[in-house]
Amino acid sequence: MGSTDLITYLHYISNWESESDENIDRLISELNLFLKMDGFEFRPAINEEFKTLTDLAVEVRDTTIASDAMQIAADAAAVAAFWSFGVSMAAFVVLEGEAMLLKAVISTKSAKLNEKLKTVDTDIATRINSDVKAYIEKYKANNHLINAQAPKGMDNRTCRSYLMQFMAQVQRMKGTITASIFKQYAASARKVFDSEEIKAVYDALDDLNLSERSKADVQKFMNTLVGLKLPEIAKIGIVLVQGIAMSVMGNKMKIANNTIKECAESAGIPLEEVDSSAFGMMDFCGEFAAVVTVLMSVVDILLEIWDIVDVVQQSKKMCDELNGRIKDNYISYYSDIQEACKKYKKAISAKRTQ
Structure with missing residues (x-):
């Protein structure tokens, strides 16, 4: 928990940068069918x-x-x-x-x-x-x-959870998802993964995990997160980092949504961004994790x-x-x-x- 989640996420997503359009289209085709799964009698x-x-x-x-x-x-x-x-x-x-x-x-x-x-x-x-x-x-x-893009030791459940979170973030930001857009964001994840600047967020996330996770501890992490300065070419990756970091805070560290919301707003992350993206993504990722847990x-x-x-x-x-x-x-x-x-x-x- 902590930086390991963020490191693994960025590593896995960055591996998709060089994947063929044909294979990415296969994922998008599955996603489009998944989006029809909200109403049927079984x-x-x-x-x-x-x-x-x-x-x-x-x-x-x-x-x-x-x-x-x-x-x-x-x-x-x-x-x-x-x-x-x-x-x-x-x-x-x-x-x-x-x-x-x-x-x-x-x-x-x-x-x-x-x-x-x-x-x-x-x-x-x-x-x-x-x-x-x-x-x-x-x-x-x-x-x-x-599974083929996974770093050694990463299981199918984690692969699918990370991939679905990534596609949801991309689709929310762009309104659609194509192979070209998918690879653009995967390339940004790689640039973030390769950057020196991201190490400050890794350290801050580990510190938060080892802390009492008080409001002051969460605020300290949020200040680091919002202060992340990346090279221009990698800046769209900031949203990916924010999304997975808040997901870890909510779903794994069990930090209260109200605390996350208040500290994010105080750090300068727009309240509507936290509401629509972070909490919506937390709910989705938690539910999707439950799906693969059932299979296991x-x-x-x-x-x-x-x-x-x-x-x-x-x-x-x-x-x-x-x-x-x-x-x-x-x-x-x-x-x-x-x-x-x-x-x-x-x-x-x-x-x-x-």
Whole structure:
């Protein structure tokens, strides 16, 4: 927390400066579909698909015995594979299939369950509507591209959160987003990242993190933030720095919005800028982080299943979780993505020309 967040953000965004227009257009295409995610009915589709899935899982549970069960072996690569699919149970299916191939115990019932697990996320999206289906497909297809720009050790969740915050800030300031505009702002992030001046903000953010985070501490940081002097060529990057810094203050340091607002105004940052940009972006980023946390929760549940040694108990656990927490997480995902979309739109509604 602190300077690490800001450094990582600027590093990641700056890496996009040299990306091809074609690949950036892929991100913008996904974003345009995301902006349609604020109003659709999803519960009937989830209920129908999980009824089928649970019925199949019950069959497997009721016929599983130790001699022909489907023990699953998990490893780090499997969890990483999950993120290459995005919203999917496909990692579970791949592992299960490989394990059973090795043991030569593939049964008709578990094969049917496998097939449904493999397609359930797409089946749900297809049942909802064509825009949701297209969004899920774009989301999955772009994960490798999004991860490819990451500094070592940065996970998909952080990549996506930073990228969405960046695009929201650009879109709010410019009113639109194109590959050319995207790369212009990414280039500015690189210039800020390479500057000597930004180190003062890093130090001030670390000092704030280690302080009692009193109003005086926040005011001291705001004075440093507003006093940041960058070379002319990098100045549009100041808004990016302000946005991520305030997001860290609100979402990670848990500093009260009123304190941030008062100190920002006192430091000379326009009140309307704090209201429309900083707090709107905080709300959106917090909601989007919740979306990817839901996905990670599905991975955690799968790991719990994989860790069960007794294969009979493993099959029972799988059945229970499919009908319980995994289904609930799919409901949460679609609910949260709608809220994230609404908050993204709110965050970019007050446009600022830069």
